[in-house]
Amino acid sequence: MNLATIPQNSGERQDLKHLRLSIAILREYLRELTLAGKSDQILLRWARRVHPYGHIASFFASSRMMNFIDNLPRRRQHILMQSVFTGPVYVVRDNIDTDQMISAQYLNLVPTIPEEYEKLGSFALGGLPDSLYPVRFVKPGQMDSDYPIVVGGRNFGCGSSREHAPIALGSAGCHAVLAESFARIFFRNAVATGELYPCEIADRLCDALQTGDVVTVDLDKLTVTVEATGKVHAIKPLGDVRQVVDAGGLFNYARKTGMMSAA
Amino acid sequence: MTLTEKILARAAGKGSVKAGDNVWVKADILMTHDVCGPGTIGVFKREFGPEAKVWDRHKVVVIPDHYIFTADSKSNRNVDILRDFVREQNITYFYDVIDDPNGSWKFDPSKGPLQRQYGSQYAGVCHTALPQKGHTRPGEILFGTDSHTCMAGAYNEFATGIGNTDAGFVMGTGKLLLKVPETMHFRLEGQLQPGVMAKDIILHCIGEIGFDGATYRAMQFDGPAVKNLSMDDRTTIANMAIEAGGKNGIFECDDQTRAAVDARCRLNGTRQTYEPVERDRHESFVYELTVDLSKLEPTVACHPDPGRRQLARLMTQTQLDRAYVGSCTGGKTSDFLEFARVLRGKKVVIDTFGVPASPEIVHDLQTARWDGQTVWQILVDAGVQMTENAGCAACLGGPVDTFGRMNAPLKCISATNRNFPGRMGHRESQVFLASPATVAASALTGHITDPREYLS
Numbered sequence: 001m002n003l004a005t006i007p008q009n010s011g012e013r014q015d016l017k018h019l020r021l022s023i024a025i026l027r028e029y030l031r032e033l034t035l036a037g038k039s040d041q042i043l044l045r046w047a048r049r050v051h052p053y054g055h056i057a058s059f060f061a062s063s064r065m066m067n068f069i070d071n072l073p074r075r076r077q078h079i080l081m082q083s084v085f086t087g088p089v090y091v092v093r094d095n096i097d098t099d100q101m102i103s104a105q106y107l108n109l110v111p112t113i114p115e116e117y118e119k120l121g122s123f124a125l126g127g128l129p130d131s132l133y134p135v136r137f138v139k140p141g142q143m144d145s146d147y148p149i150v151v152g153g154r155n156f157g158c159g160s161s162r163e164h165a166p167i168a169l170g171s172a173g174c175h176a177v178l179a180e181s182f183a184r185i186f187f188r189n190a191v192a193t194g195e196l197y198p199c200e201i202a203d204r205l206c207d208a209l210q211t212g213d214v215v216t217v218d219l220d221k222l223t224v225t226v227e228a229t230g231k232v233h234a235i236k237p238l239g240d241v242r243q244v245v246d247a248g249g250l251f252n253y254a255r256k257t258g259m260m261s262a263a
Numbered sequence: 264m265t266l267t268e269k270i271l272a273r274a275a276g277k278g279s280v281k282a283g284d285n286v287w288v289k290a291d292i293l294m295t296h297d298v299c300g301p302g303t304i305g306v307f308k309r310e311f312g313p314e315a316k317v318w319d320r321h322k323v324v325v326i327p328d329h330y331i332f333t334a335d336s337k338s339n340r341n342v343d344i345l346r347d348f349v350r351e352q353n354i355t356y357f358y359d360v361i362d363d364p365n366g367s368w369k370f371d372p373s374k375g376p377l378q379r380q381y382g383s384q385y386a387g388v389c390h391t392a393l394p395q396k397g398h399t400r401p402g403e404i405l406f407g408t409d410s411h412t413c414m415a416g417a418y419n420e421f422a423t424g425i426g427n428t429d430a431g432f433v434m435g436t437g438k439l440l441l442k443v444p445e446t447m448h449f450r451l452e453g454q455l456q457p458g459v460m461a462k463d464i465i466l467h468c469i470g471e472i473g474f475d476g477a478t479y480r481a482m483q484f485d486g487p488a489v490k491n492l493s494m495d496d497r498t499t500i501a502n503m504a505i506e507a508g509g510k511n512g513i514f515e516c517d518d519q520t521r522a523a524v525d526a527r528c529r530l531n532g533t534r535q536t537y538e539p540v541e542r543d544r545h546e547s548f549v550y551e552l553t554v555d556l557s558k559l560e561p562t563v564a565c566h567p568d569p570g571r572r573q574l575a576r577l578m579t580q581t582q583l584d585r586a587y588v589g590s591c592t593g594g595k596t597s598d599f600l601e602f603a604r605v606l607r608g609k610k611v612v613i614d615t616f617g618v619p620a621s622p623e624i625v626h627d628l629q630t631a632r633w634d635g636q637t638v639w640q641i642l643v644d645a646g647v648q649m650t651e652n653a654g655c656a657a658c659l660g661g662p663v664d665t666f667g668r669m670n671a672p673l674k675c676i677s678a679t680n681r682n683f684p685g686r687m688g689h690r691e692s693q694v695f696l697a698s699p700a701t702v703a704a705s706a707l708t709g710h711i712t713d714p715r716e717y718l719s
Contacts, residue, residue, distance in 0.1 A: 095474070095568055097683040103690070104660040107298045108330055108337035110344070111427065112305025127685045155475040158508060159683060160659070161410040161424035163302060183508055184479050185410060189426035250428055251310045 085175055086216040086227070090137050090147035091209050092128065097159030098186065100127035102168040111167045118143060120164055121171030125150075135211050138172055145172040149217060152179035153206040156198075157186020163193060170195025176217055178205055178224060178235070191241050194249030199224075200236040208233075265446035265548070266513045267481040269540040270421040274404045282445040282547070290322065291403035291420075293433045296389050297327040299408035299426075301344040306431030317352050318437035324356040324398050325349055326389040327368075331360055332380060332652040334372045335662040342368040356398070356533075358386035376666040379625070379651035387621030387653035390414040390502065390591035394494070395623055397528035401516040401539035406433050410505045411591050411680065417497035418524060419516035419539050424505065444481040444510045447472070448548040451488035453557035458715035460601060461496035462593065462678065462698035464554065465503040466562040470572025471552060478508030480549065485515050485542065488556050494523045495597040502592045503680050506569035515542060561701045561713050563676075566693035567684050575701050578711035584673035586611065586706035587687070588647075588699050589618030590658035593678025596627040598699040602678075603638045605703035605717045606645035615706045616667035617642055617649040618656040625651050647706075660688040676705045 106123045109116040121144060125137035138145045150169065156179035157165060166189050169177070176197040177190070190198045197219065205224070209215070214227040219242060222235040247253035254260040264272065264279060272280040274288035295303050307315065317323050325345050330338035342360055349357040350364060360368045362382035374380060386392035390411050393399050401419035405412060408430045415422035425439070433439050449468055455461075469476070482504045489497070497514050504512030514520070516539035528535040563578055565571040588594065588602050599619065619625045628639040628649075642649050650656070650666050657667035658679040669675060669688035675695070677687065682694035697705070700714035707717065 095683070097568075097681075097686075099659070099681075099683050099686050100690075103685060105662050108335055108341060108662065110301040110305060110337075110341065112302050112309060127690050129684050129690050131691060155478070155508065158475065159410065159681060161408060161412075161426055162299060163426035163428060181475070181478070183475065184510060185424055185426060189428065192426055192428035250432065251306075 082175070083219045084216065085148060086214065087148035088146065088212050088214050089149045089151045089178075089209055090125070090145065091151045091206050091211045091213075092125070092133070092153070093206055094153035095155045095158055096128075096152055098157060098162050098165040099159055101125055101157070101165040102162065103127040107162060107164055109164070111164055117167065117171050120168040121145075121173070124168040124172035124174070145174060147211070148173055148175045149215060150174050150177045151205045151209055152177060153204065154180045156180075156182050157190075158183035161185045161189070163189045166190040166193055166195045178217070180204055180206070191244050192250040194245045194247065194252065197238065197245050198241070199238065201233055202236065203233045205233060264543065265481065265546045266419070266483055266515065266540050266542065267421055267446055267511060268443060270402055270404065271441065271443050273402070273540070274421070280443045282443050282549075284443045285440060286443060287438050287440050288404055290406050290433050290437050290439065291400070292322055292324055292393075292398055292405045293430060294324045294326060294389055294393060294398070294405065294407035294409075294412065295430060296325070296329055296409060297331065297338070297341045297345060298329040299430065300325060300327075300348075301341045302427040303408055303430040303434060304344065304348045306427050307434040310431060311435040315435060317354070317434050320353050321355045322437070323352070323354050323434060324393070325354060326358045326386055326392050327360055328386075328388045328392070329655045329659070330661050330665070331368075331654050332370050332376060332650075332656070332666060333662040333664050334370055335664070338662055339368050339370060356396070357384075358392060358396070359384050372664065376652065377648065377650045379622075381622065381652070385622055385653075387619070387624070388591045388594065388655055390498075391595065391620040391624070394418060394498070394523070394527060395621060397524075397531040397533035400524055400528070400534070400537035401520060402537055406430065406439060411502050413504045413509065413511045414498050414502035414591055416501040416504065416511050416513040417494060419514055419520055421511055421513065423511045442479070444479055445549040446481045446483050446546070447477055447509075447550040448546070448552070449482060449484045450486035450551070450553045451484060451492075451556055452486050452553060453488055453555040454491060455556045455559065458700055458713070458718050459556075459559050459561055460698035460700055461492060461499040462696075463559050463562040464556060465500045465506075466564050466569070466572060466696065467554065467559055468552070469503065469507045469564065469570050470562070472507055472550070474506060474568045474570030475508040476570070477504060477510075480509055482507065482509045482512040483548075484512065486553070489514060490517060490519070493597060494519060495595045498595070499592055503569065506680060516540070561698060561715065563701065563711060564682060564696040566674075566682055566695060569680070569682060569696060574713075575697060575704075575711055576713040581695065581711045582674065583613055583676050583695075583705055583709055583711065585613055585669065585675040586615040586702050587618075587657060587667055587675055587677040587679065588702055589616070589620065589656055589667070590679040591620055591655075592680040593699055593702075594618055594620035594624065594653075596624045598678060599624070599628050599642070600631070600638060602699040602703045603633075603641050603645075605700055605714050606647065606707065607633070607641050609645055609707055611646040611706040612709045613706055615647045616657070617647045618667060619653045621653050625653055657687050660686060676702050676711060678702050
C-alpha cells in the first residue's frame with residue numbers, strides 16, 4: 001500500500017495511525033515468537049482467535065495476547081526529556097478528579113496494551129461536564145489533544161488510584177500539568193509512569209489563563225511565561241520528580257541510577 | 264509515634280520514623296482487581312521479564328469485583344487475564360467469578376441483572392472481601408491498586424491505594440518507598456443517636472477539614488466512642504479517608520478487632536498471627552478534632568464533592584430521581600439492615616437500587632428474618648431492585664450496561680463514597696452521599712429526607 005496516496009482527513013489519519021501501530025506490534029510480536037520458542041502453542045491459540053474480517057488492531061485488543069505484548073522491549077510510549085516546551089494550555093478548575101480525566105467506563109482499557117494506551121488518550125478529560133467545558137481537551141474523532149499543557153487549580157487528580165488518569169493525559173500528548181496543588185496518588189502515578197511533569201505553581205494560573213493561551217514552560221529555570229503578556233510565573237522546585245520523569249518513569253530511573261539491575 | 268508511624272517503622276525495620284521520612288517498607292499483602300490488575304501485571308512483566316515470579320505467591324491477593332456483570336467484552340477479558348496470571352504464578356488467593364480455573368468469563372445479559380451469575384469462589388468488592396476472607400490483620404501493611412484500600416485501616420493496619428506502576432514494583436520486590444505521613448487526630452466521644460450512622464461521622468469529619476484537608480496525611484480515629492462502633496462502622500469511616508485526600512485511615516486494635524480477625528483468618532485458613540500497634544504517650548499530630556457523636560445529625564455530602572457537608576433536614580427542597588445503596592462503603596450487611604429498618608412495610612417512590620458488596624452479604628440478607636420475612640424480601644416488597652450480583656456496580660459508573668448506572672443527567676442519593684461529576688455514570692448527573700438510613704427515607708419521599716422522621 002502506498003501510504004502517500006491516503007487522503008489526510010482526520011478519520012483516515014486515525015486509521016493510518018492504528019495501522020502503523022498494528023504493524024509495529026505485529027513485527028515485534030513475530031520477533032517475540034521466535035525468541036520465546038513457544039511458537040506452536042501460541043500459534044494454535046492465535047488460529048482459534050483470529051477473525052478473518054477483523055481489523056488486526058481490534059484483534060489485538062480483544063485477544064488475550066497481552067502477556068506477550070507486554071514482554072516487548074517497549075518501556076513507555078514517549079520519553080519527555082524536553083526541558084523547554086511551548087504550546088496552548090487547556091484550563092480546568094479546582095478538584096478535577098480522576099473520573100473526569102478518564103471516565104470509569106473506559107477503565108476496561110489496559111494501559112500496557114499499546115493500542116489501548118492510544119485509545120485512553122482519546123478519552124482524556126472526557127469526563128468534564130460539557131456544560132462547564134464546551135471546548136473539549138481532545139476534539140471528537142481525534143486521538144490526541146491540541147493542548148500539550150494542562151492548567152488546573154487546587155487538588156488536581158483527586159479520587160481514585162487509577163493510573164489510567166495520568167496515562168490518558170500523557171497518551172493524549174500532555175507534557176505537563178501546572179496546578180496549585182495535586183492529590184497524592186495522582187502526583188505519584190504521574191511521576192512513577194513518567195507520563196508528565198506535575199508542576200506546582202503558587203499563582204492561581206487557572207484564573208489568570210484561558211484555554212488556548214500560549215505559554216512556555218522552562219523546567220530548568222522553573223518558570224512559566226505567558227507568551228501574550230510576557231508575565232512570568234514560578235514553578236515550585238520539582239526535586240527528584242524531574243529526574244524520574246526525565247528517565248521515563250520509576251523503573252527506568254531505578255535502572256539508570258543502579259537501584260535496580262538493568263533488565 | 265502515632266499508630267501509622269509505628270507500623271511504618273516496623274515494616275521498615277527501624278526503631279522509629281517521623282513524618283516526612285522516606286522509608287522502604289515491606290508489604291504484607293498486595294491486592295489487585297480486574298480494573299487495575301491487568302495493567303499491573305503488564306508493568307510487572309514488562310519490567311521484571313516474561314519469566315519473572317511474584318515476590319510471594321501467598322501475599323498477592325487477586326479479587327475481580329469492578330466490571331464483572333457487564334456484557335462489555337474487554338471487561339470480561341480482563342477477568343480472564345487475571346485468571347491466566349494466577350494460574351501461571353500459582354497464586355493462592357484468587358476469588359474468581361467462575362469455578363473453572365481454565366474457563367473464561369462471559370456475562371450473560373439474557374439472564375437479567377438481578378439473578379446470581381457467579382461461582383462458589385467469588386468474593387465481591389475487594390475491600391469488603393479482604394477482611395471477610397481473612398486478609399486484614401492488625402499491624403500489617405496492605406497495598407491495593409484501589410484508592411479505597413484505606414478501608415482496612417479499621418483493622419489497625421496501614422492500608423493505602425497505589426497505582427499500577429507502584430503495584431508492579433511491589434509485585435516484583437515486595438517493597439515500596441513511602442513517605443511517612445503526618446497524622447491528623449480524630450477523637451470520637453459520646454454515643455450516636457438513633458437514625459445517625461457511621462457514615463454521618465465521616466461525612467461530618469470530611470466536611471470539617473475539606474475534601475483535600477487530609478492530603479498526604481494519615482487520619483487516626485480513636486477515643487472512648489470507638490468501642491461502641493462495630494467493625495462495619497469503623498470500615499465505613501476508614502474507607503472514606505481518601506475522600507479527604509488521606510493516605511490512610513487507622514483505628515486502634517481492641518477485642519472486637521481481634522475477634523473479627525481471628526474468626527475470619529481461621530475460616531479461610533489464612534495466617535492467624537499478628538502484632539497490633541498500640542498508642543503511646545508520645546504522639547505528634549498536625550491536627551486535632553474531638554467529635555461528640557451524640558451531637559451529630561444525619562448528614563449529606565452534596566454534589567460535586569464529598570466535602571460539601573449539609574444536614575439532611577435542611578435539604579428537603581432537593582428533589583431526587585434515584586436512590587442507591589451499595590459499594591464497599593455502604594453495601595455491608597449492617598447498612599442493608601438499617602436501610603430495611605426504615606423501608607419496612609412502606610414503598611419507595613423513586614427508582615431504588617440495592618447492590619450488596621459481597622455474596623456473603625447477599626446470603627446474610629436472604630437468611631436473616633424479621634417476623635418470618637427475610638430482610639431481602641422486605642426490601643423487594645418495598646420496591647427496591649435488589650441484585651444478587653455483588654460488586655462495585657454503579658458506584659463508579661462502569662460500562663453503560665452496569666446495574667444502577669445513571670445513563671441520563673439524574674439526581675441520585677447514594678450510600679456510596681464519591682460524588683464528583685460523572686462518578687455514577689452520566690457526566691451531568693448529580694450524586695448526594697448519605698447514610699443508608701438517609702437514602703431509605705429519601706427514597707420514600709423523593710426528596711432528601713432526615714431518616715429520624717421514620718423512626719418511631
